[in-house]
Amino acid sequence: MNSSKWYLNSVFYQIYPQSFQDSNGDGIGDLEGIIYRLDYLKSLGIDAIWLNPIYPSPFKDAGYDVADYKNIAPRYGDLNTFDRLIKEAHKRGIKVLMDLVFNHTSNEHPWFKQSQKMERNRYSKWYVWCSPFEPINLGTGSWAMWVSERYESYYHQFTFYQPDLNFGFPNLAREDGNSYDDPDLKALREELKGVVRFWLDRGVDGFRADAMEALVIEAGKKGIHGNTARFWSEIRQVIDSYKDKAFIAEGFHHTEDIARCKFNGCFFIPQTWRLLAPDPPQRKREPSPVKFFSPQGGDLTWFVEEYLKEYKEAIEQDAIINMISGSHDMPRMSWICQKDEIIKAYFAMLLTYPTAPFIYYGDEIGMQYWVNLPSREGASFRTGSRTPMQWNGKKNAGFSSAESSRLYFPVNKDYPVRNVEIQESSPTSILNTVKGLIKLRKENPSSGAFGNIRHLHLKKGDKSYIYSRYGQGDAFLIALNPSDTSRKIRLKLTGEEEEFKGAKYLVPEISSQKVPKIAVEKEISLWLPSNFFAVYRIS
Ligand code: NOJ
Numbered sequence: 461m462n463s464s465k466w467y468l469n470s471v472f473y474q475i476y477p478q479s480f481q482d483s484n485g486d487g488i489g490d491l492e493g494i495i496y497r498l499d500y501l502k503s504l505g506i507d508a509i510w511l512n513p514i515y516p517s518p519f520k521d522a523g524y525d526v527a528d529y530k531n532i533a534p535r536y537g538d539l540n541t542f543d544r545l546i547k548e549a550h551k552r553g554i555k556v557l558m559d560l561v562f563n564h565t566s567n568e569h570p571w572f573k574q575s576q577k578m579e580r581n582r583y584s585k586w587y588v589w590c591s592p593f594e595p596i597n598l599g600t601g602s603w604a605m606w607v608s609e610r611y612e613s614y615y616h617q618f619t620f621y622q623p624d625l626n627f628g629f630p631n632l633a634r635e636d637g638n639s640y641d642d643p644d645l646k647a648l649r650e651e652l653k654g655v656v657r658f659w660l661d662r663g664v665d666g667f668r669a670d671a672m673e674a675l676v677i678e679a680g681k682k683g684i685h686g687n688t689a690r691f692w693s694e695i696r697q698v699i700d701s702y703k704d705k706a707f708i709a710e711g712f713h714h715t716e717d718i719a720r721c722k723f724n725g726c727f728f729i730p731q732t733w734r735l736l737a738p739d740p741p742q743r744k745r746e747p748s749p750v751k752f753f754s755p756q757g758g759d760l761t762w763f764v765e766e767y768l769k770e771y772k773e774a775i776e777q778d779a780i781i782n783m784i785s786g787s788h789d790m791p792r793m794s795w796i797c798q799k800d801e802i803i804k805a806y807f808a809m810l811l812t813y814p815t816a817p818f819i820y821y822g823d824e825i826g827m828q829y830w831v832n833l834p835s836r837e838g839a840s841f842r843t844g845s846r847t848p849m850q851w852n853g854k855k856n857a858g859f860s861s862a863e864s865s866r867l868y869f870p871v872n873k874d875y876p877v878r879n880v881e882i883q884e885s886s887p888t889s890i891l892n893t894v895k896g897l898i899k900l901r902k903e904n905p906s907s908g909a910f911g912n913i914r915h916l917h918l919k920k921g922d923k924s925y926i927y928s929r930y931g932q933g934d935a936f937l938i939a940l941n942p943s944d945t946s947r948k949i950r951l952k953l954t955g956e957e958e959e960f961k962g963a964k965y966l967v968p969e970i971s972s973q974k975v976p977k978i979a980v981e982k983e984i985s986l987w988l989p990s991n992f993f994a995v996y997r998i999s
Pocket residue numbers: 521524561618670671710788789
């Protein structure tokens with residue numbers, strides 16, 4: 461791959477460090493464990509890993525409550541181990557992304573401890589404070605009252621333990637100044653830029669920006685606030701002073717995020733929720749459509765339309781939209797898919813789509829969502845997606861040598877039959893399917909981020925989807941039918957389709973069931989068994 465702008469066409473792998481590999485038997489994953497598993501990641505074929513926060517933290521939100529931006533939580537290791545992780549990853553051609561959590565800190569961060577003091581100091585304005593008698597309704601988040609030395613309440617978008625940093629909240633005009641250009645707030649931003657330089661100097665290859673849109677909230681206004689965009693653009697400038705670094709947003713407004721905040725990529729989160737996860741009852745969103753990647757089958761048109769619109773706008777700005785298999789914030793996709801064959805069908809799309817995909821650890825073996833597993837470290841409904849990686853059928857699934865009762869989270873009960881070791885030895889496993897698809901994507905540029913895409917069969921209410929990828933010296937037809945109902949699809953070609961010019965056959969490259977090669981004629985008949993995907997080379 462061309463080293464320049466590698467992040468636009470890479471396959472990423474998300475590591476939840478707590479649960480990936482424990483190396484010292486304390487029951488929790490660590491950096492040494494990740495180093496130990498780098499060869500596995502290399503064998504998977506991924507290009508880069510993204511680590512959830514590994515900073516020192518009281519872990520009220522699993523590390524998204526940072527107490528020191530320039531260090532490593534002792535439970536994960538230390539800076540020396542981190543440096544070695546970077547070195548060992550790079551040795552294997554794997555890049556490393558950190559999580560940048562700048563919307564808030566922990567309430568135990570020394571900045572906050574100073575800020576909450578009665579006596580004015582350098583940090584007094586670094587957080588969002590207001591009078592306890594007139595808390596402003598920002599429409600989201602809450603005010604923590606009566607808990608600070610100073611006679612004010614602080615704003616927190618997330619938990620009480622995560623006070624928001626101040627990037628100039630316009631509703632909070634203060635006599636002593638609260639604008640974006642206020643010298644105290646400028647000092648905060650300079651400090652945060654120093655954090656970015658600190659990790660880039662250590663060799664990290666980029667960042668995933670946490671809660672990127674949440675930095676500044678203005679009552680009644682939706683979308684990315686001007687100050688939020690200004691701040692991320694400033695961070696972008698710092699990142700650009702290093703060569704070839706990725707800057708990816710956890711965002712909800714996609715194209716807008718990219719343009720105004722100058723990200724290289726943006727997760728496709730709300731749509732992936734609707735596609736791959738049941739809505740938790742607490743979350744009032746529009747009703748989910750019947751899920752395409754489920755035994756019942758369902759409509760995919762809405763997803764494809766929204767995705768490709770965002771994608772086109774993004775690449776015009778030299779950026780990409782990142783499709784994901786899941787994340788530490790949503791139930792695992794296996795819950796919706798229900799069957800391994802359907803999980804494979806989703807991977808077939810994820811890995812042959814114009815995107816730079818993220819695979820959430822464990823999804824490549826179809827790890828299950830554990831319903832009602834007791835929450836820890838603020839995980840709540842996300843708990844069931846954070847259980848230890850299932851490496852083999854041995855003690856604690858090979859995750860840790862600790863007593864099972866000491867594990868950070870218990871190992872899912874299906875580990876004797878669902879683990880990396882078993883799936884490595886089965887040619888038709890999800891794991892080997894994912895590996896095959898990544899290999900195909902790497903060896904054939906048209907199936908990656910920049911090949912053309914054409915829908916050959918996509919209809920509202922239909923349970924199957926057929927598309928082609930072509931234009932960079934190779935061409936493919938991908939057929940998906942995740943549902944339990946088999947079907948026959950007839951494709952009529954006009955003779956104008958570039959990808960079929962001179963083609964004689966559709967040759968199966970990788971599929972969930974053995975399928976024959978098909979002669980290319982004016983009308984192609986495709987038999988799609990139930991729970992099926994196939995990637996054919998058009999040749
Ligand atoms: C998004 C993260 O992915 C999530 O895990 C966290 O709770 C919030 N941001 C707050 O940092």
